[in-house]
Amino acid sequence: MTTVHERPTEHVDNDQHPVGHGRMLRKEDPRFIRGRGRYTDDVQLPGMLHLAILRSPLAHARIVSIDTSAAEAHPRVKAVITGAALAGQGLAWMPTLSNDVQAVLATDKVRFQGQEVACVIAEDRYAARDALELIDVEYEMLPPVIDARHALDPDAPVIRDDLDGKTDNHCFDWEAGDAAATEAVFSTADVVVSEDVVYPRVHPAPMETCGCVADFDPVEGRLTLWSTTQAPHAHRTLYAIVAGLPEHKIRVISPDIGGGFGNKVPIYPGYVCAIVGSIVTGKPVKWMEDRSENLISTGFARDYIMRGEIAATRDGKILAVRTNVLADHGAFNGTAAPVKFPAGFFGVFTGSYDLQAAYCKMTAVYTNKAPGGVAYACSFRITEAVYLVERLVSRLADELGQDPAQLRLDNFIRPDQFPYSTPTGWVYDSGDYRATLREAMRIAGYDELRAEQARRRERGELMGIGVSTFTEAVGAGPRKHMDILGLGMADGCDLRVHPTGKAVVRLSVQSQGQGHETTFAQIVGEELGIPPDDIDVVHGDTDNTPFGLGTYGSRSTPVSGAAAALVARKVRDKARIIASAMLEVAPDDLEWTKGSFQVAGDPGKAVTIQEIAMRAHGAGDLPDGIEGSLDAQITYNPPNLTYPNGAYICVVDVDPGTAQVKVRRFVAVDDCGTRINPMIIEGQVHGGLTDGLGMALMEIIAFDSDGNCLGGSLMDYLIPTALETPDWETGYTVTPSPHHPIGAKGVGESATVGSPPAIVNAVIDALTPFGVTALDMPLTPSRVWEAMQGHATPP
Ligand code: MCN
Ligand code: CUM
Numbered sequence: 001m002t003t004v005h006e007r008p009t010e011h012v013d014n015d016q017h018p019v020g021h022g023r024m025l026r027k028e029d030p031r032f033i034r035g036r037g038r039y040t041d042d043v044q045l046p047g048m049l050h051l052a053i054l055r056s057p058l059a060h061a062r063i064v065s066i067d068t069s070a071a072e073a074h075p076r077v078k079a080v081i082t083g084a085a086l087a088g089q090g091l092a093w094m095p096t097l098s099n100d101v102q103a104v105l106a107t108d109k110v111r112f113q114g115q116e117v118a119c120v121i122a123e124d125r126y127a128a129r130d131a132l133e134l135i136d137v138e139y140e141m142l143p144p145v146i147d148a149r150h151a152l153d154p155d156a157p158v159i160r161d162d163l164d165g166k167t168d169n170h171c172f173d174w175e176a177g178d179a180a181a182t183e184a185v186f187s188t189a190d191v192v193v194s195e196d197v198v199y200p201r202v203h204p205a206p207m208e209t210c211g212c213v214a215d216f217d218p219v220e221g222r223l224t225l226w227s228t229t230q231a232p233h234a235h236r237t238l239y240a241i242v243a244g245l246p247e248h249k250i251r252v253i254s255p256d257i258g259g260g261f262g263n264k265v266p267i268y269p270g271y272v273c274a275i276v277g278s279i280v281t282g283k284p285v286k287w288m289e290d291r292s293e294n295l296i297s298t299g300f301a302r303d304y305i306m307r308g309e310i311a312a313t314r315d316g317k318i319l320a321v322r323t324n325v326l327a328d329h330g331a332f333n334g335t336a337a338p339v340k341f342p343a344g345f346f347g348v349f350t351g352s353y354d355l356q357a358a359y360c361k362m363t364a365v366y367t368n369k370a371p372g373g374v375a376y377a378c379s380f381r382i383t384e385a386v387y388l389v390e391r392l393v394s395r396l397a398d399e400l401g402q403d404p405a406q407l408r409l410d411n412f413i414r415p416d417q418f419p420y421s422t423p424t425g426w427v428y429d430s431g432d433y434r435a436t437l438r439e440a441m442r443i444a445g446y447d448e449l450r451a452e453q454a455r456r457r458e459r460g461e462l463m464g465i466g467v468s469t470f471t472e473a474v475g476a477g478p479r480k481h482m483d484i485l486g487l488g489m490a491d492g493c494d495l496r497v498h499p500t501g502k503a504v505v506r507l508s509v510q511s512q513g514q515g516h517e518t519t520f521a522q523i524v525g526e527e528l529g530i531p532p533d534d535i536d537v538v539h540g541d542t543d544n545t546p547f548g549l550g551t552y553g554s555r556s557t558p559v560s561g562a563a564a565a566l567v568a569r570k571v572r573d574k575a576r577i578i579a580s581a582m583l584e585v586a587p588d589d590l591e592w593t594k595g596s597f598q599v600a601g602d603p604g605k606a607v608t609i610q611e612i613a614m615r616a617h618g619a620g621d622l623p624d625g626i627e628g629s630l631d632a633q634i635t636y637n638p639p640n641l642t643y644p645n646g647a648y649i650c651v652v653d654v655d656p657g658t659a660q661v662k663v664r665r666f667v668a669v670d671d672c673g674t675r676i677n678p679m680i681i682e683g684q685v686h687g688g689l690t691d692g693l694g695m696a697l698m699e700i701i702a703f704d705s706d707g708n709c710l711g712g713s714l715m716d717y718l719i720p721t722a723l724e725t726p727d728w729e730t731g732y733t734v735t736p737s738p739h740h741p742i743g744a745k746g747v748g749e750s751a752t753v754g755s756p757p758a759i760v761n762a763v764i765d766a767l768t769p770f771g772v773t774a775l776d777m778p779l780t781p782s783r784v785w786e787a788m789q790g791h792a793t794p795p
């Protein structure tokens with residue numbers, strides 16, 4: 001049972017003014033609950049073959065030779081493909097979403113354990129796997145670079161010697177803010193607190209692993225690809241460029257997806273191998289990775305080593321934040337981030353605070369680990385930024401002897417300061433941060449919790465209270481600032497209204513579990529007065545949806561949600577003209593009440609949207625300029641991102657004997673502007689909080705010094721179960737986005753961003769009697785125990 005406290009006083013209550021049926025049950029759930037979902041692995045085509053990938057057992061090694069003859073002789077094997085074979089077609093390397101290149105199949109060297117070396121295509125999945133054992137690869141081991149801190153050492157082996165003239169493991173530098181102005185503030189500040197913070201490498205570990213079915217029709221020259229992708233249109237364009245096929249000959253279908261969490265944004269070598277395999281064999285080819293392959297080779301998240309500093313006055317006015325980051329990008333820069341944002345949106349590390357100055361310097365390096373970096377509900381690296389600043393602010397509160405909630409209340413950007421320009425160049429749209437934190441404090445009973453903590457400390461019990469507050473920047477993005485590989489980040493939306501008034505809306509984003517088939521029907525239903533059940537949502541198929549950049553960075557509601565509202569308004573404008581002809585009055589004399597136009601002052605004279613739709617398709621003349629339908633299409637280019645915020649309070653108990661951390665209570669108050677479906681929002685928040693709990697307490701992709709991945713199964717890579725997960729308590733405030741047509745902001749990643757610092761702050765608070773001031777995730781019993789003994793172990 002989850003307690004849901006939600007009755008803020010000073011804000012609109014979205015449960016009373018829902019968007020198109022508010023808390024309606026999810027339209028997609030009947031098919032999921034009854035086992036009728038259709039996932040990539042459910043696709044079965046006549047004559048379909050199966051592909052398996054041979055992966056490197058070593059983190060860094062030169063390939064001396066590959067002998068595939070025994071595998072080729074296997075009676076059920078149809079083809080064996082190596083990097084050398086791909087190189088002949090110019091396909092051994094592919095572009096990544098960050099303007100780097102990545103090996104499809106290794107030709108020269110392997111650069112991380114689990115890297116793709118060769119693939120087998122066979123009549124069934126088992127034969128393909130068996131034949132992998134028959135491939136003989138001779139490697140010459142090279143010393144690996146595992147610790148990013150040593151990647152730039154002068155004697156470090158060069159990982160990317162494939163890049164022209166590359167003599168080190170430097171990937172990129174990035175900076176934001178004003179170094180001199182920040183130094184000026186720091187040099188005169190009363191108090192400066194600094195901390196080294198590691199956000200370890202974690203993995204999104206979606207329930208469904210990655211895979212695809214490639215079907216190349218040599219007669220039509222047409223490729224159909226069912227694939228686990230969060231961005232089918234962007235992927236299609238990339239395939240078109242790489243394969244030299246025209247886009248209209250490529251159809252990418254992203255069917256039901258069992259969780260993405262950013263893991264399904266990159267293009268993986270397996271997709272390319274399956275496409276090549278289908279072209280080579282003339283048959284459809286399926287590739288589905290297993291759990292270990294997913295964990296060791298696909299897009300990871302985080303891996304930031306950060307040094308943070310915060311400057312303040314003695315009485316608690318926060319003045320500036322400064323940070324230096326070492327980013328571990330693995331062997332290839334496979335991050336998916338807008339081109340001008342190589343560090344994602346880490347630039348929002350100034351948090352929700354009104355600062356005089358801020359500066360960040362970042363160095364990204366290559367290491368012998370899997371590529372990726374942007375995944376796991378990260379809001380493009382805002383997770384790392386929020387974690388850093390929220391650790392610093394709590395640390396500062398300790399240093400000043402102030403309450404961490406009060407220090408935040410005193411330093412927030414005030415409502416009258418919006419739109420607020422941050423020292424690192426973002427323009428926050430709206431928020432009432434104090435109201436949000438006060439609501440969290442009210443639900444938690446903050447003052448009583450502090451009193452209880454004092455009583456328990458007397459008794460030697462280790463109770464901790466952690467606070468975190470955050471501002472996210474979601475909804476990438478204005479196309480003049482943001483693109484991925486040159487593709488501007490706008491979204492299309494098509495709306496068709498059938499003669500009987502039923503509608504179909506086609507989106508360029510698609511759901512991996514977020515409930516788009518419901519919420520987008522609600523948006524259109526609200527705008528047109530059509531019941532959401534009468535509106536079908538089509539997504540995830542490039543042949544049947546308008547171009548757009550896909551679902552990640554919680555951009556669907558901010559960008560495509562706006563597109564859906566505006567395309568519906570376009571339909572309504574057309575409907576008004578037809579209604580004016582039907583009612584024989586001027587269009588301006590009509591009033592729109594949800595679902596119908598009526599003559600002003602004469603409510604008896606009205607036509608419903610369904611009647612208008614029938615008229616639009618009916619016999620006889622239509623008003624000038626109206627074609628025979630209500631259909632409309634738009635492309636929406638957002639003027640700014642949206643900036644949701646939240647305030648989280650966590651209560652933990654640490655067992656003094658075993659150092660086990662138990663999250664006793666967790667209060668999350670989120671503000672995502674206008675709330676479309678409060679039930680879906682709660683689901684998103686519950687899931688995100690559980691992600692955050694996992695990262696804070698147990699998840700880590702670790703490596704030994706040889707580069708062996710120690711997190712290659714769910715026995716080693718721990719994720720939370722119902723046993724560790726507390727009853728989440730959620731609440732909300734509503735500060736609509738001023739530039740979004742319905743005032744909605746994104747929410748899909750908020751809780752993952754905001755919860756880890758609340759939990760870590762709570763554990764450090766609990767350990768105050770031991771003088772612990774810093775501790776890195778994951779807070780496993782052994783690590784907490786070490787801290788209690790006075791020495792923290794580095795991750
Ligand atoms: N919503 C709403 N009112 C708002 C904001 C959102 O009702 N004011 C609803 C939306 O209509 C949508 C859902 O909440 O149904 C999430 O919306 P949004 O915040 O726009 O995020 P996206 O739809 O773009 O989803 C992406 C986001 C990301 S980037 C990750 S990572 C993540 C997340 O969603 N992956 C998920 N949540 C996930 N949830 C599931 N079940 N599976 C994933 O893979
Ligand atoms: Cu960064 S995980 Mo989501 O953006 O798909």
